[in-house]
């Protein structure tokens with residue numbers, strides 16, 4: 001049976017971490033053409049129909065839903081949530097109904113397309129307007145009293161979802177060991193709901209990799225007084241994950257992991273508001289590497305990556321988290 005580096009390395013976890021194969025892994029690593037030190041991890045190709053970073057998390061999340069015999073899942077995100085699309089597709093496949101509560105973000109073709117995809121996959125979309133109203137609906141939902149309901153945090157970033165990115169770091173280490181790429185000096189990744197960065201932070205340490213991890217913040221740092229996308233919020237998710245690992249893996253009894261400070265310099269005027277540097281980075285990726293990015297997450301992170309690369313003496317890796325499969329084909333298949 002297909003397995004994952006996480007379970008090969010820590011077989012004890014099989015009894016405690018729900019998992020089912022959904023993603024096409026490992027994703028390729030490639031040197032970026034025309035660069036001396038630029039590399040990319042192609043998580044845009046995690047699935048034949050719809051790639052991106054969510055599929056790795058959903059391998060654990062959907063398995064947990066099935067173990068708990070969940071019939072209805074609830075999540076939330078911006079109107080064009082990529083996580084909502086991935087969750088809608090995987091929930092449809094698993095026979096779980098999905099409701100997505102949404103909050104405003106600047107409109108764009110990606111936003112419109114994602115709305116169409118979620119609807120076509122059978123998700124119920126309920127627009128709440130502000131982030132505050134969305135979050136209150138999610139946390140105070142009456143279905144929280146039901147045993148067959150599952151409340152999935154934004155970005156599919158819940159404690160089991162994060163394991164998908166612990167595994168991803170171990171996967172990268174295997175590719176380095178196999179000589180597919182050199183150990184990166186720097187790894188750059190966008191940060192929204194924190195799960196991708198938290199998982200990579202833990203996984204890189206477990207793998208013994210020394211790469212400096214640059215998390216590029218693309219979401220608002222706070223919701224009122226609550227820290228949502230800050231170094232502290234990432235650290236909390238890291239702590240949750242290390243507590244789980246300490247509990248179930250005797251060899252990790254003393255595991256402690258520190259999250260690196262987030263990079264706030266590429267956020268611009270708001271979540272989903274394009275920046276000039278982000279748009280320029282998207283154009284460079286499209287023209288020079290034939291890789292499509294978007295303006296909310298990967299464009300801003302790619303701007304940081306290109307700046308790191310310009311100053312680099314050694315390998316710099318861009319972790320691509322945005323689906324690059326044709327959504328025309330997907331939409332047609334869903335509507336057929």
Ligand SMILES: Cc1ncc(COP(=O)(O)O)c(C=O)c1O
Pocket residue numbers: 052053081082083154155157190191192193194195196197297298321322323
């Ligand atoms: C394309 C894309 N990249 C990056 C992220 C950020 O990942 P995370 O939410 O795990 O921080 C998201 C979602 O939130 C996303 O949709």
